Amino acid sequence: xxxxxxxxxxxxxxxxxxxxxxxxxxxxxxxxxxxxxxxxxxxxxxxxxxxxxxxxxxxxxxxxxxxxxxxxxxxxxxxxxxxxxxxxxxxxxxxxxxxxxxxxxxxxxx
Numbered sequence: 001x002x003x004x005x006x007x008x009x010x011x012x013x014x015x016x017x018x019x020x021x022x023x024x025x026x027x028x029x030x031x032x033x034x035x036x037x038x039x040x041x042x043x044x045x046x047x048x049x050x051x052x053x054x055x056x057x058x059x060x061x062x063x064x065x066x067x068x069x070x071x072x073x074x075x076x077x078x079x080x081x082x083x084x085x086x087x088x089x090x091x092x093x094x095x096x097x098x099x100x101x102x103x104x105x106x107x108x109x110x
Contacts, residue, residue: 002072003058007050007103014078014101017043021074021103029055029069029107047074047103054105063109073106 010017020043024032029051036048051071058069079100085093 001058001061001063001109003054003061003063003069003107005050005054005057005105007046009079010046010101010103011098012043012046012101013099014076016041017047017076017101017103020044020047021076024051024071025074027071028110029071030067032071050103050105051107054107058107065109068109069107070110071105072108073104075104077102077104 020036020039020041023035023039024047027035032051033048036044036051055066055069059066063069079102081100082098084096084098086096088094
C-alpha cells in the first residue's frame with residue numbers, strides 16, 4: 001500500500017533540494033530520517049518533515065507495519081520564481097530571483 005505527501009511552493013531552489021533528495025531515494029524511512037536529521041542543508045529539514053508527513057499518511061491508511069516502509073519515489077519539480085529588485089548605485093537596479101520547489105514523496109512497503 002502506497003502513501004504519498006506533497007509540498008508545493010517550498011522556498012528553496014530545486015537544484016539544491018535535489019541534492020538532498022538524492023540521498024534518501026530508495027532508503028528505508030528510519031534511515032532516511034536519520035540521514036536528513038544530521039544533514040546540514042536547509043532543504044534537509046523541509047524534506048524530513050515531508051517524509052514524516054507521508055509516514056503519518058501511511059498510518060492513517062492503515063499500513064500493517066510502518067517500519068517496513070521505504071522511499072519508493074521522491075522528486076523535485078521547479079515552481080514559480082519570485083522576481084524582486086534590489087537598488088544599486090547610480091540609479092540602477094539588480095534582479096533577484098527567489099526560486100520555489102514542488103516536492104513529491106511516495107512511500108511503499110517492502
